[in-house]
Amino acid sequence: MTDEDVLAEFRAADALLEGHFILSSGLRSPKYLQCARVLMDGARAERLARALAARIPADIREQIDVVVSPAMGGVIIGHEMGRALGKPAIFLERPHGTFELRRGFTIDPGSRALMVEDVVTTGLSSREAIDAVRRAGGEVVAEASLVDRSSGKADLGVPFVPLIRIDVPTYEADAVPDDLAAIPAIKPGSRAAA
Known part of the structure; x- marks a missing residue:
């Protein structure tokens, strides 16, 4: 799957948004990729996960015992990656601000995990x-x-x-360009801004 193929999947799902967005990190952006929308179609989610799994080097794929993803954004793509790789998929939650396993999920000591996210901006959540x-x-x-x-x-x-790598500018809240500041900011993600 090429970058244009991936972007076509986002466009087809009306998941490539333009405006003034507050990211989970607190940064501001003129573009937002709404992964929940692109993943709401099971066939599309499967295509994207299979394409992503194919990009993982074979030596890493061979090591994976379990797929782990952070809730909320990573749950669907994590599940699909588990299916694509033939591995169990579990997720982490933040009931009190810190990621932890819940719902009876455990990781066997020494198990090797693939972490799966929908979007990485700063890498802090990862x-x-x-x-x-x-x-x-x-x-x-x-x-x-x-x-x-x-x-x-x-x-x-x-x-x-x-x-896919997408270079979209991000700004601190107090350094937003005037044209972006003129647009009302919205928070489309699953977490309150930092």
Whole structure:
């Protein structure tokens, strides 16, 4: 799947949005990729997950025991990645602000996990989720995401495989350009802004 093929999937789902968006990190952006919309169609979610799984180097794929994703954004793509890789898929939640396993999910000591996210911007959520897997006794061998919007700057401490890299400017709330500031800001994600 080429970058244009991936963007076509987002466009077909009306998931490539333009406006003034407040990201989970608190940063502001003129574009937003609404992964929940692109993943709401099961066939499309499966296509994207299979394309992403195919990008993971074989030596990493062979190590994976379990797929782990952070709720909310990573749950659907994490499930689909588990299916594409033939591995169990579990997710982390933040009931009290820190990622943890719930719902009876466990990670066997020494299990090797693939962390799966929908979008990586700063990498903070990913690093927090990776730390939660370590606390639970597992080891994250790599991370995969549908979208890397970090401009290649996110340092996750593990190999990182995105399906597509999109360079979209982000701004601190007090440094938004005038043209963007003139548009009402909305928070389309699943978490309150930082």
